[in-house]
Amino acid sequence: MNRQERLDFSCALFGPDGGLVSNAPHIPVHLGAMQDAVQYQMRAIEINEGDCILSNHPCAGGVHLPDFTVITPVFIPEHTKPIFFVVNRGHHADIGGIMPGSMPSNSTSINDEGAVFKSFKLVKDGIFQEKEVTAVLMAPGEFPGCSGTRNLHDNLADLRAQVAANQKGIHLVQELISNYGLEVVQAYMAHIQNHAEVAVRNLLRDVCMTTDGVLSASDKMDDGSVINLRVEIDSKEGSATFDFEGTSPMVINNLNAPRAITKSAIIYSLRCLVGYDIPLNQGCLAPIHLQIPKWSILDPDDDAAVVGGNVLTSQRIVDVILKAFKACAASQGCMNNTTFGDESFGYYETVAGGAGAGPTWHGRNGVHSNMTNTRITDPEILERRYPVVLKSFRLLPGTGGEGRYRGGDGVLREILFRKNLTLSVLSERRVFQPYGAEGGGPGSCGENLLLRHKGPVVNLGGKNFVNVNPGDIFQLKSPGGGGYGAPSSDGQLSLSKRRKVATFSARGSVFEFESQQEAH
Structure with a gap:
């Protein structure tokens, strides 16, 4: 479901040093962190032809446990060491732990979040290690209050698909080498990385033309934890130090973000700031020196809970970076993670929201x-495979921040349950609004409500889990994006003119889609 329907996976190619060369345009939080995963395995174990390495531990370059990384070396004749690595990372619907879906809102330790793999040979000498990987997937059941995976069949099928995807990648790389020769291929891959590095250095020099080369910004998570950033740019070298000193200590909840996530956020933000198409690869980080205080929320202990760090804190890091560079207003700053299930299955999804406006665009x-x-x-797939009805899924007009350029609107999503299940929600921007920029107004906060069947309406807050019954409805309102610039004097020219282009009903459910025409 997560791969086929939601496309929650990423694929990338890495050089013999483990550095990112190129990737498909998939999930940013995956891609920047995958380099750390490859380089960790190169240091930790011997990787031979016929091996595939499985890893998800945050200290080994993982972002959180449900995202499984499979690393396969590329060998060619007359070379005893890998010449490249093909890697994919994908989300598994359930890998055990204290909550169906393995995205618990209340985890306080990595053991609460499911099965842990650090340097596991999923394929050894060409043989898929089904018995051994099954044992690890079931191991969380040994911890109090935890279960082993609830979807073993799906786990094994997804892992085999990840291995097969890497094999396809190997064939494509070998075909490229066959056509052009190894020396030419490696040279051009170095050119790609060098091009990205030059683009980032030029960006940093350009920033110094309008500033003194010192940028700063901070923002708060809903629990009050602060992410603090100071950027010092060397205009001569075109380099910069990203210093997160002053960021809050690691927390007892799961908002801790492994170091690899901060790298992902930086490489993504720099790629956006460059302003023209460059490949996202390790060259983007070559001019960057990173300083993160140890045992902060951005560099937690190895056993800390991190599931929220991947999906929530990562978004706030990007907000802070773009705020420091005065690039745009805040986006919704959340992935609105929703999980439900029981001991037989787990379902997980993320929900869209409003994007921040910028100097020349509406969010x-x-x-x-x-x-x-x-x-x-898709609604049809959701309702056919799971005991739920999608009651409503539409935009929430007016939730984007006011401004010369208006922030994007959030959405309303309502799910009616047809069976006794456990619902878990993991979200942000339920306390602090997405900020506006240059006089623009903030976007609206999100909200999570449970409408009990023949009962009260309950506010779940940003992070919670609850048992639901048939007829109960979960109502999620996602945050809007911040506005940019002060509104114009008549209060109208700043607004996008919206018109509804499609409305239809399915089983009594309402879906609305809107197009956006810019005001002139």
């Missing part, structure tokens, strides 16, 4: 922004 309505780039499950 987009109802989109996944920044560190996430997934789709959402």
Whole structure:
């Protein structure tokens, strides 16, 4: 479901040093962190031809446990060491832990979040290690209050698909080498990385033309944790130090973000700031020196809970970076993670919201922004495969921030349950609004409500889990994006003119889609 319907996976190619060369335009939070995963395995174990390495531990370059990384070396005759690595990272619907879907809102340790792999040979000498990987997937059941994976069949099928995808990547790389020769291929891959490095250095020099080369910004998570950033740019070298000193200590909840996530956020933000098409690869980080205080929320202990760090804190890091560079207003700053299931299955989705406006553009309505780039499950698939009805899924007009350029609107999503299940929600921007920029207004906060069947309406807050019954409805309102610039004097020219282009009903459910025509 997560791969086929939501496209929650990423694929990339890495050089013999483990550095990112190129990638498909998939999930930003995956791609920047995958380099750390490859380089960790190169240091930790011997990787031979016929091996595939499985890893998800945050200290090994993982972003959170449900995202499984499979690393396969590329060998060619007369070379005893890998010449490249093909890698993919994909989300598994359930890998055990304290909550169906393995995205618990209340985890306080990595053991609460499911099965852990650090340097596991999923394929050894060409043989898929089904018995051994099954044992690890079931191991979380040994911890109090936890379960082993609830979807073993799906786990094994997805892992085999990840291995097969890497094999396809190997064949394509070998075909490229066969056509052009190894020396030419490696030279051009170095050129790609060098081009990205030069683009970032030029960007940093350009910033110094309008500033003194010192940028700063901070923002708060809903629990009050601060992410603080100071950027010092060397205009001569075209380099910069990203210093997160002053960021809050690691937390007892799961908002801790492994170091690899901060790298993902930086490489993504720099790629956006360059302003023209460059490949996202390790060259983007070559001019950057990173300083993160140890045991902060951005460099937690190895056993810290991190599931929220991947999907929530990562978004806030991007907001802070773009705020420091005065690039745009804040986007919704959240992935609105929704999970439900029981001991037989787990379902997980992320929900779109409003994007921030910028110096020359209105924010987009109802989109996944920044560190996430997934789709959402089609209503027909959702209702056919799971005991739910999608009651409503539409935009929420007016939730984007006011301004010369208006922030994008969030969405309303309502799910009716037809079975006793456990619902878990993991979200942000339910307390602090997405900020506006240069006089623009903030976007609206999100909200999570449970409409009990023949009962009260309950506010779930930003992070919670609850048992739901048939007839209960979960109502999620995602945040809007911040506006940019002070509104014009008549209060009208700043607004996008919207017109509804399609409305239809399915089983009593309402879906609305809107187009956006810019005001002149």
